[in-house]
Amino acid sequence: MKVTKLGAIVASAVFVFAACSTSPGTSAGDKGTIDIWSSLPRQGSSKGQTDTIVNAIKLKIDQLGGKVDGWTISYTDQDDSTAAAGKWTPEKETDNATKAVADKNLVAYIGTFNSGAAKLSIPTLCTAGIPMISPANTYPGLTVTLGAEAGEPEKYYPGGCKHNYFRVVPNDNLQGGAGARYAQSLGATKAYLLDDTELYGKGIADVFEKTAKDISLQVLAHDQAPGKSTDFKALAAKIKAAGPDLVYYGGITQNNAGQLWKDLRDALGPDVKLMGPDGIYENAFIEAAGAAAEGTYITFGGPDPDNYTGDAAKFKADYIAKYPGSSLEGYSIYGYEAANVLLSAIEKASKAGAKDVTALRSATIDNLAATKDFKGVIGTFSLDASGDTNSQTFTGFKVVSGKFAFDKDLTPAK
Amino acid sequence: MHHDGAPVSILFRIVANPLELRGPSVDIVNSVPILGPCLADLSQCAEAFKIGLFNGLIIALIAIGYTLVYGILQLINFANGDVFMVGTMLTWIGVSFMGLREGSPASLVIVTLVVLLVATMLITAGLNASIERLAYRPLRNAPTLATLISAIGMSFILQNVGQAIIGPSPRSVPQLLSNKPLFEIGGVSFALNELFVAVITIPLLVGLTWFVQKTRQGKAMRATAQDREAAGLMGINTNRTISLTFLLAGALAGGAGLVVALYYGQTWWFYGFPFGLLAFTAAVLGGIGNLTGAALGGIVLGLIRALNERYVDPRWTDVVVFSILIIVLVFRPTGILGEKIGERA
Numbered sequence: 139m140k141v142t143k144l145g146a147i148v149a150s151a152v153f154v155f156a157a158c159s160t161s162p163g164t165s166a167g168d169k170g171t172i173d174i175w176s177s178l179p180r181q182g183s184s185k186g187q188t189d190t191i192v193n194a195i196k197l198k199i200d201q202l203g204g205k206v207d208g209w210t211i212s213y214t215d216q217d218d219s220t221a222a223a224g225k226w227t228p229e230k231e232t233d234n235a236t237k238a239v240a241d242k243n244l245v246a247y248i249g250t251f252n253s254g255a256a257k258l259s260i261p262t263l264c265t266a267g268i269p270m271i272s273p274a275n276t277y278p279g280l281t282v283t284l285g286a287e288a289g290e291p292e293k294y295y296p297g298g299c300k301h302n303y304f305r306v307v308p309n310d311n312l313q314g315g316a317g318a319r320y321a322q323s324l325g326a327t328k329a330y331l332l333d334d335t336e337l338y339g340k341g342i343a344d345v346f347e348k349t350a351k352d353i354s355l356q357v358l359a360h361d362q363a364p365g366k367s368t369d370f371k372a373l374a375a376k377i378k379a380a381g382p383d384l385v386y387y388g389g390i391t392q393n394n395a396g397q398l399w400k401d402l403r404d405a406l407g408p409d410v411k412l413m414g415p416d417g418i419y420e421n422a423f424i425e426a427a428g429a430a431a432e433g434t435y436i437t438f439g440g441p442d443p444d445n446y447t448g449d450a451a452k453f454k455a456d457y458i459a460k461y462p463g464s465s466l467e468g469y470s471i472y473g474y475e476a477a478n479v480l481l482s483a484i485e486k487a488s489k490a491g492a493k494d495v496t497a498l499r500s501a502t503i504d505n506l507a508a509t510k511d512f513k514g515v516i517g518t519f520s521l522d523a524s525g526d527t528n529s530q531t532f533t534g535f536k537v538v539s540g541k542f543a544f545d546k547d548l549t550p551a552k
Numbered sequence: 553m554h555h556d557g558a559p560v561s562i563l564f565r566i567v568a569n570p571l572e573l574r575g576p577s578v579d580i581v582n583s584v585p586i587l588g589p590c591l592a593d594l595s596q597c598a599e600a601f602k603i604g605l606f607n608g609l610i611i612a613l614i615a616i617g618y619t620l621v622y623g624i625l626q627l628i629n630f631a632n633g634d635v636f637m638v639g640t641m642l643t644w645i646g647v648s649f650m651g652l653r654e655g656s657p658a659s660l661v662i663v664t665l666v667v668l669l670v671a672t673m674l675i676t677a678g679l680n681a682s683i684e685r686l687a688y689r690p691l692r693n694a695p696t697l698a699t700l701i702s703a704i705g706m707s708f709i710l711q712n713v714g715q716a717i718i719g720p721s722p723r724s725v726p727q728l729l730s731n732k733p734l735f736e737i738g739g740v741s742f743a744l745n746e747l748f749v750a751v752i753t754i755p756l757l758v759g760l761t762w763f764v765q766k767t768r769q770g771k772a773m774r775a776t777a778q779d780r781e782a783a784g785l786m787g788i789n790t791n792r793t794i795s796l797t798f799l800l801a802g803a804l805a806g807g808a809g810l811v812v813a814l815y816y817g818q819t820w821w822f823y824g825f826p827f828g829l830l831a832f833t834a835a836v837l838g839g840i841g842n843l844t845g846a847a848l849g850g851i852v853l854g855l856i857r858a859l860n861e862r863y864v865d866p867r868w869t870d871v872v873v874f875s876i877l878i879i880v881l882v883f884r885p886t887g888i889l890g891e892k893i894g895e896r897a
Contacts, residue, residue: 183721221712224720224822335867362867368826369816371603372861379596396722400817404731428724428817429654 169208169488172495173241174199174480177234177249177259180217182224183392183422188251191273191473193461194453195248198477200460206481207488209498212243218255225392226255235259239266245484245498246271248476251469253277254337256303257294264299267496269503271480272305273472276313276416276439277341281525285311285345291524304506304525306475306514308439308532310338313415314345316532316548317386317437321413322355323546324435326384330377331360332398334389342415343388358382365393374405383410390417396426403430411435419468424540435545436535438468441516442544446471449515475514479506479521586863595739600862601855602740606815608854609753613808614831615838615846616760617680617801623777623841624797626696627688630703633828634710635680635802637821639809641714642672644725644819653726661728665814669752672810673803680802681795689791707824714821722820725813745815752811756804757847763800764843773797777841830857830873837877839890848888 176195178188192215199211218231231250238247239262247263247270250256256275263270279286280294280303295301321329329350333343343360350357358380363370377385385402389395395418402412413435424431441447443466446454453474454466480502487501509521519529532548590597614636621629646668652661687702729748733741764770775783776793784790812827813819830853838849853873860872880888 181720183719185720221715221720224715362865364867364869366826367861367866367869368823368830369607370861370866371607372600372858373866375596375599375603376862379593391721394722394820396724397816397818400724422721425719426722426724426818428726430724430817 171210173244177216178251179219179226181219190470194473195477231255235262260294264302273476278309310342314342315349318349330382332363334393339389370401374401378405387414391423399427399430434537453515598740604855604858606749608851612847612850615834615850618835619846631706634824636805637824639806640813640819643810643813673806676806677799677803681798684798722818839887842890845889
């Protein structure tokens with residue numbers, strides 16, 4: 139114990155010495171270490187997705203030789219889930235954000251996976267002036283007022299702190315709308331909407347409902363299917379009585395979507411179409427729903443991992459080369475893209491003369507907000523001051539023989 | 553209570569103007585959340601009743617486990633719900649091991665299910681009895697709270713074992729029993745998987761009641777529940793009787809697990825909590841310690857949930873269930889049928 143402590147003191151003394159001795163102005167040499175954290179659910183059924191996101195972040199850092207403009211990158215993979223919950227918990231995410239603020243070398247925070255978790259960490263990090271970039275949050279209220287609750291998004295940026303939050307995925311205003319148009323293109327005329335009562339699920343179903351009205355797709359009702367219900371048989375009987383030709387579920391696998399699917403298929407038979415958003419675009423959903431998943435339509439804000447072209451295909455090849463035998467999930471590429479645009483912003487900040495962590499943080503935020511026509515692996519995109527991407531790539535998938543099969547490109551014509 | 557003018561004058565006005573009474577009274581019937589829409593479409597309502605009844609039978613099986621153990625030890629065996637979860641898990645393992653899927657030959661399905669039912673019930677019975685032997689018996693003379701915490705601990709252990717084996721998400725069990733309508737009664741159709749629920753749960757409920765009421769061992773259980781020391785003095789081996797009680801409770805939980813795995817089509821490490829809570833509530837509602845009460849409480853709870861989900865809003869299910877529990881306990885602190893235990897406690 140004593141030895142370890144002594145070792146730590148020596149190490150930190152050496153480090154402080156090293157940090158102090160770095161003379162200002164040297165551009166190529168060792169400028170010190172900067173920390174980058176990611177906060178993602180690393181246990182529970184999102185683990186499959188987040189494993190690939192973390193791998194993709196590591197891939198990007200490795201491609202840069204672990205350095206950005208002379209700063210050594212120290213990347214830490216934080217977990218915002220617990221084994222007992224099987225998904226993210228408010229306590230863990232709050233804890234991660236608080237610890238991030240206490241880390242004096244931290245320059246940026248990659249996360250979160252779940253929109254509900256982002257609501258908790260954005261204000262904490264914003265107040266501390268730490269840039270945050272998410273590879274997966276899609277809830278609109280984090281950045282814009284359309285499709286948001288009252289007081290959003292201002293309440294996440296308290297006391298006029300500089301807007302620190304960005305995301306590389308299109309938000310649900312686009313995805314809910316893409317779902318409604320997809321439903322109509324499949325020939326649906328009467329839709330029945332469900333949501334899992336959570337921020338993400340309700341938000342996306344609300345946008346679906348709004349878009350459906352705009353394109354005159356009839357919405358029979360919008361009900362709730364709470365995730366803690368053990369079965370949805372009575373609800374399914376109610377839906378059957380209403381006679382829809384499509385049921386849309388805004389929600390995630392972890393809120394017992396498998397049981398919902400079984401009960402819906404049981405009551406409605408094979409002819410009524412079932413559709414959901416990217417919250418069920420994971421193998422865990424197919425495992426849980428079994429045969430009932432067959433024929434399900436799914437929208438996803440990104441390209442199809444099996445049909446990447448151009449730089450995306452190169453990313454996939456690099457990824458498979460580094461992690462042989464693994465396969466990509468829908469969000470893997472966004473993990474890479476988040477690290478990509480973030481590290482480019484940090485590099486720019488350092489080159490423009492940011493000498494310490496505080497200056498790096500502030501300039502990185504400015505650079506992210508000014509991202510214009512960034513050539514990423516998913517294509518060329520820009521980020522705006524509210525933190526949103528202008529990328530509008532959407533793909534429709536259909537579950538065929540227990541696999542997500544590409545069905546249709548839903549990207550709106552420009 | 554002292555009289556003042558207001559109520560009388562309201563009464564007078566209503567009586568004086570019968571038209572005023574007629575309008576609202578019709579509205580009142582229609583605005584009762586469940587009754588109105590239920591009367592409007594009887595076959596829909598019967599459908600909700602059917603769903604509630606089958607769910608209720610399953611809850612009843614688990615509830616009996618709580619009530620049996622409470623009756624004999626005054627202990628809420630929190631692990632009972634998780635023993636049930638192990639039952640769903642064993643069924644999933646058995647079905648996967650045999651490679652059964654939708655459309656497997658009927659004879660193979662029947663043989664496997666019979667073997668699985670027996671095996672699952674034996675294993676969960678043994679599991680529940682071992683929990684008693686390991687975690688509760690050493691604490692039998694300790695304060696009640698210690699045993700209770702021990703029970704919560706066992707519940708967590710089983711949950712984590714379940715998560716380690718099943719994984720974090722629910723896992724699908726193939727639809728071995730057809731969900732296609734077999735026959736119809738009054739506009740309500742019944743499928744094979746629903747009949748299966750009744751075929752397993754009802755004989756188990758009846759059989760258990762018979763066992764406790766009519767057999768020698770059942771008599772010993774009742775005697776131990778009434779007064780453990782006196783029963784011991786009369787020559788009843790109380791430790792063995794308590795073990796038997798846990799065996800029975802575990803077997804019923806296992807049976808319920810098999811039914812849920814096949815009827816709901818899932819196993820989930822988290823199942824123990826929601827089902828355990830419902831079953832425990834059912835046991836209290838019916839009068840904890842009373843077998844018929846637990847069965848009745850389970851069925852009542854199943855019906856309330858289904859009707860609420862059909863006609864009110866699934867988000868309010870827990871609120872409705874627990875409000876009814878509170879109302880029943882305020883007026884009948886011993887539950888619907890729980891007189892004997894109430895007197896003694």
